[in-house]
Amino acid sequence: MVTVRDVARAAGVSAITVSRVVNASGPVNAITRERVEKAIADLRYVPNGMAKSLKSRQTHTLALVLTDITNPFWTTVARGVEDTAAARGYHVIVCNTDEDPQKELNYINILVQRRIDGMILAPSSNNTERLDLLSRYDMPCVLIDRHVKGKKMDIVRGDNAKGGFALTRHLIGLGHRDIAIMSGPVEVSTASQRLDGYRRALAAHDIPIQPDYIKYGTFKEGSSEQIVKELLAASPRPTAIVAMNNLMCIGALRALRAEGLRVPEDIALVSFDDIPQASSIYPFLTVCVQDAQKMGQMATALLMERIADKAASEPQEIVLDTTLIVRESCGAQLVKNAGIHR
Amino acid sequence: MVTVRDVARAAGVSAITVSRVVNASGPVNAITRERVEKAIADLRYVPNGMAKSLKSRQTHTLALVLTDITNPFWTTVARGVEDTAAARGYHVIVCNTDEDPQKELNYINILVQRRIDGMILAPSSNNTERLDLLSRYDMPCVLIDRHVKGKKMDIVRGDNAKGGFALTRHLIGLGHRDIAIMSGPVEVSTASQRLDGYRRALAAHDIPIQPDYIKYGTFKEGSSEQIVKELLAASPRPTAIVAMNNLMCIGALRALRAEGLRVPEDIALVSFDDIPQASSIYPFLTVCVQDAQKMGQMATALLMERIADKAASEPQEIVLDTTLIVRESCGAQLVKNAGIHR
DNA sequence: AGTGCAAATGTTACCGGTAACATGTTAGCG
DNA sequence: CGCTAACATGTTACCGGTAACATTTGCACT
Numbered sequence: 001m002v003t004v005r006d007v008a009r010a011a012g013v014s015a016i017t018v019s020r021v022v023n024a025s026g027p028v029n030a031i032t033r034e035r036v037e038k039a040i041a042d043l044r045y046v047p048n049g050m051a052k053s054l055k056s057r058q059t060h061t062l063a064l065v066l067t068d069i070t071n072p073f074w075t076t077v078a079r080g081v082e083d084t085a086a087a088r089g090y091h092v093i094v095c096n097t098d099e100d101p102q103k104e105l106n107y108i109n110i111l112v113q114r115r116i117d118g119m120i121l122a123p124s125s126n127n128t129e130r131l132d133l134l135s136r137y138d139m140p141c142v143l144i145d146r147h148v149k150g151k152k153m154d155i156v157r158g159d160n161a162k163g164g165f166a167l168t169r170h171l172i173g174l175g176h177r178d179i180a181i182m183s184g185p186v187e188v189s190t191a192s193q194r195l196d197g198y199r200r201a202l203a204a205h206d207i208p209i210q211p212d213y214i215k216y217g218t219f220k221e222g223s224s225e226q227i228v229k230e231l232l233a234a235s236p237r238p239t240a241i242v243a244m245n246n247l248m249c250i251g252a253l254r255a256l257r258a259e260g261l262r263v264p265e266d267i268a269l270v271s272f273d274d275i276p277q278a279s280s281i282y283p284f285l286t287v288c289v290q291d292a293q294k295m296g297q298m299a300t301a302l303l304m305e306r307i308a309d310k311a312a313s314e315p316q317e318i319v320l321d322t323t324l325i326v327r328e329s330c331g332a333q334l335v336k337n338a339g340i341h342r
Numbered sequence: 343m344v345t346v347r348d349v350a351r352a353a354g355v356s357a358i359t360v361s362r363v364v365n366a367s368g369p370v371n372a373i374t375r376e377r378v379e380k381a382i383a384d385l386r387y388v389p390n391g392m393a394k395s396l397k398s399r400q401t402h403t404l405a406l407v408l409t410d411i412t413n414p415f416w417t418t419v420a421r422g423v424e425d426t427a428a429a430r431g432y433h434v435i436v437c438n439t440d441e442d443p444q445k446e447l448n449y450i451n452i453l454v455q456r457r458i459d460g461m462i463l464a465p466s467s468n469n470t471e472r473l474d475l476l477s478r479y480d481m482p483c484v485l486i487d488r489h490v491k492g493k494k495m496d497i498v499r500g501d502n503a504k505g506g507f508a509l510t511r512h513l514i515g516l517g518h519r520d521i522a523i524m525s526g527p528v529e530v531s532t533a534s535q536r537l538d539g540y541r542r543a544l545a546a547h548d549i550p551i552q553p554d555y556i557k558y559g560t561f562k563e564g565s566s567e568q569i570v571k572e573l574l575a576a577s578p579r580p581t582a583i584v585a586m587n588n589l590m591c592i593g594a595l596r597a598l599r600a601e602g603l604r605v606p607e608d609i610a611l612v613s614f615d616d617i618p619q620a621s622s623i624y625p626f627l628t629v630c631v632q633d634a635q636k637m638g639q640m641a642t643a644l645l646m647e648r649i650a651d652k653a654a655s656e657p658q659e660i661v662l663d664t665t666l667i668v669r670e671s672c673g674a675q676l677v678k679n680a681g682i683h684r
Numbered sequence: 685a686g687t688g689c690a691a692a693t694g695t696t697a698c699c700g701g702t703a704a705c706a707t708g709t710t711a712g713c714g
Numbered sequence: 715c716g717c718t719a720a721c722a723t724g725t726t727a728c729c730g731g732t733a734a735c736a737t738t739t740g741c742a743c744t
Contacts, residue, residue: 001479003700014724019702027721044478049455050401051700054392054729061435069424072619075417082411082438091452093403094436096424110433113391136386137343221622246619253623277414277588278620280563281595345730356694361732369691393730396699 002045011039022047053115061091062303063111064296065104065121066144068219069096071247073273073292074122077144080296081120088304090117099185099218101125112137118303120296123148126187140306144299147189147317154306156299156318158290160190160272163322164197164242167270167288170324171240172205174335176268180213180231180238182224182248191216194244194272213238217248224251225258232259240268240330246275249285253329264331274325286330288322295320344387353381364389395457403458404645406638407437407449408486409466410561413589415615415634416464419486422638423462430646432459441527441560443467454479460645462638465490468529482648486641489531489659496648498641498660500632502532502614505664506539506584509612509630512666513582514547516677518610522555522573522580524566524590533558536586536614555580559590566593567600574601582610582672588617591627595671606673616667628672630664637662 004015004022011018013036020026021036028036039045053059064081066074078094085092093116097104104124111119112133118140123131128151134141143155171179181198184191195214202209212234217223224243228251231238243249249271256263263269270286279285298318326332346357346364353360355374362368363378370378381387395401406423408416420436427434435458439446446466453461454475460482465473470493476483485497513521523540526533537556544551554576559565566585570593573580585591591613598605605611612628621627640660668674 001700004702005700015700016702016725017723020723023702025702027723029722032722046451046454046479048396048457048700049452050392050396050457051729052702054390054396054699054731055701055703057729059392069417069421072414075411078436079411079438082436091435091437091456093433094420094424095433096421109388110391112388114433115390115392137388250619250623275619277592277617278623281592281620282624282626284624343730346732347730357730358695358732359693362693365732367732369693371692374692390730393699394732396701396729397731397733399699 001048002043003048004045007036007039007043007045010043011036018045057115058117059115060089061093061114061116062300063093063095063107063116063119065095065097065107065111065119067097067099067122067124068247069094071219071245072275072277073246073290076276076292077296077299080293081300082296084297084300090304097122097124099124101127101130105130108133112139118142118307120144120299120303122146124188138310140303140310142299142303142306144295145190149189152315154302154315154317156295156302156320157190158295159319159322160193161197161200163272163288163290163324164194165201166197166322166324167242167272167286168198168201169204170286170326171242171268171270171330172201172207174240174268174331176240177207178210178213178236178238179207179240179242180210180215180234181242182227182231182244182252183214183216184219184244184248186216188219191244198242210234217244219245219247221247221251221254224248225255228252228255228259232261238267240270243269243271246271246273246287249287250275253285263329264334268331269329279327284328286325286327286332288324290320290322343390344385345390346387349378349381349385349387352385353378360387399457400459401457402431403433403435403456404642405435405437405449405453405458405461407439407446407453407461407463409439409441409464410589411436411438413561413587414617414619415588415632418618418634419638419641422635423642424638426639426642432646439464439466441466443469443472447472450475454481460484460649462486462641462645464488466530468531480652482645482652484641484645484648486637487532491531494657496644496657496659498637498644498662499532500637500662501664502535503539503542505614505630505632505666506536507543508539508664508666509584509614509628510540510543511546512628512668513584513610513612513672514543514549516582516610516673518582519549520552520555520578520580521549521582521584522552522557522576523584524569524573524586524594525556525558526561526586526590528558530561533586540584552576559586561587561589563589563593563596566590567597570594570597570601574603580609582612585611585613588613588615588629591629592617595627605671606676610673611671621669626670628667628669628674630666632662632664 004018007018008015020028082092095107101124120142122145126149147155183195215227217227243252272288274287274289346360349360350357362370424434437449443466462484464487468491489497525537557569559569585594614630616629616631
């Protein structure tokens with residue numbers, strides 16, 4: 001492949017002059033410039049980004065390390081990150097960890113080797129070891145959607161506690177008192193904060209917390225089936241379920257139907273995060289949504305700041321608001337039509 | 343940041359010896375190795391991937407250039423690509439063109455500069471200029487989902503003609519004769535092939551082709567509204583619509599509902615590609631699906647072959663089968679219950 | 685003892701771009 | 715006319731890793 005020196009030879013100048021023409025990084029006589037430009041065109045010279053990166057110590061590459069690229073929430077985050085990064089001349093490597101800390105660690109190691117300029121990370125566990133690794137290597141990092149215990153870092157996340165509170169209170173307002181919750185993994189902050197909101201809402205209405213009503217699963221569709229079975233066996237049987245994310249909610253809906261229960265007539269079901277294309281044609285699920293695209297944008301902007309700034313200012317925590325969208329699955333319609341539910 | 347030479351100094355050996363320890367690329371005495379490994383651990387040495395890439399002329403990076411990362415079809419393709427690439431030690435840069443040839447060209451230029459090892463591309467136009475650019479720079483490239491006229495290249499795609507044929511014939515089998523189609527952009531092969539299948543199915547049943555029934559839009563939700571309006575104004579009004587992809591179909595469904603028409607009672611609607619999470623809770627749309635994940639896997643595997651092989655064998659065309667999933671939106675249930683439809 | 689060979693380690697140079705410094709040239713000004 | 719300043723261009727070295735080649739050491743075998 002053609003190099004600066006090839007171009008230089010063809011144009012009868014030195015390599016640095018070619019570099020100056022390409023980057024407008026120094027004075028070049030108009031006639032010389034023209035000759036160089038002709039040589040570049042003739043030889044179809046394309047500068048080698050790696051050589052440039054090696055010398056300049058920046059790669060103009062970010063990584064987005066997320067837990068499930070199949071989940072529309074993350075897709076939308078990715079879109080926000082990609083757009084914001086591209087607008088500033090950065091590229092994004094998307095890495096999918098499937099909530100597996102080992103996979104996550106692997107990716108981090110490779111990304112450090114690649115000397116990416118920074119990283120947006122949805123941590124899959126509370127273990128701080130790999131985060132220490134990042135700070136040791138001076139790699140700017142912004143956490144997204146989740147924090148890690150005992151480690152002060154930049155983070156952009158939704159207001160999970162408020163969301164959990166809002167969903168639960170809404171159900172209480174519809175007359176429910178036996179409200180169960182399908183939580184995500186205990187050690188993921190998103191889950192514990194949402195659970196907190198749930199607890200606080202119950203407490204605020206003097207409803208005692210039933211340990212039987214709190215179940216832990218993964219954030220995937222698959223784990224719901226077992227949980228639904230257990231919840232239906234609880235006594236008294238819950239009249240409403242809060243699912244901790246969109247995929248678990250879908251799983252729950254299927255599982256409930258398989259058990260012969262209608263939603264919302266027999267049991268109400270609400271959840272966090274939407275599935276935009278689904279609700280567009282079938283506005284059924286009552287959900288608490290976050291602006292995922294904005295979350296991606298904010299995280300990227302914060303990361304860029306951090307890259308420019310490195311260890312300067314204190315780590316920031318940006319908390320984005322959540323919105324409750326009331327549709328059918330909570331049974332609000334039923335209540336409206338028939339007075340108090342149950 | 344620590345380099346081989348720093349480690350070498352600390353261990354009292356030469357740089358190349360460190361390199362040999364790290365890569366097991368030459369004989370090293372056990373005692374020396376131990377000393378070097380200790381130095382690596384003490385200094386927390388991490389090899390610089392860029393320097394390695396510069397020397398070895400490979401980046402272990404692929405790019406996936408697609409047209410809409412919000413579309414679940416492409417997300418699933420991305421997942422297939424990512425998994426397959428990661429399994430072989432490659433990383434993927436995902437680039438989103440929004441069907442904009444200018445954006446696509448930009449990305450290609452930057453990717454050539456980065457000297458990525460290869461590229462999987464869903465071309466946004468029939469223009470071959472940028473593809474010539476790729477071959478000129480000797481960049482292995484596999485087209486995905488779409489081909490480009492008059493350019494022999496590796497490609498992995500679905501059997502669009504067959505799919506278009508199957509959807510149309512299914513509607514004909516249900517008694518429809520006035521079948522309209524919402525096509526994608528004329529110059530995208532995916533669209534023209536599907537349209538071809540539609541035409542062939544009509545011809546096979548001696549149904550004349552009505553130019554009024556063929557409309558062209560983008561592959562996005564937004565373009566459907568206008569098209570639906572136009573189709574409803576045609577005379578006779580079509581009794582069924584074939585949408586060319588999942589998002590257009592959603593748009594059409596909304597537009598039809600807005601016009602006060604029920605699907606499938608008043609008009610049937612079928613489409614290409616599913617929205618998995620939507621149909622999981624609401625199995626409504628009759629669709630012709632492709633295995634997107636497999637498409638991504640195959641494309642990556644083919645690309646890897648091509649990277650290993652460069653200009654060796656002839657370009658391959660891999661055509662994946664499509665499957666018709668009959669659900670409600672085509673009106674099959676109605677027909678079953680009530681005899682011939684309309 | 686002499687020869688041959690493998691293992692162990694080192695030296696040099698290069699991948700491609702560019703910062704830092706050096707040199708040559710021209711124009712402006714007293 | 716001589717001096718300075720700004721412009722134009724070039725030389726050298728470095729970013730960090732490693733291929734190619736060179737050197738040294740130790741051992742087996744004749």
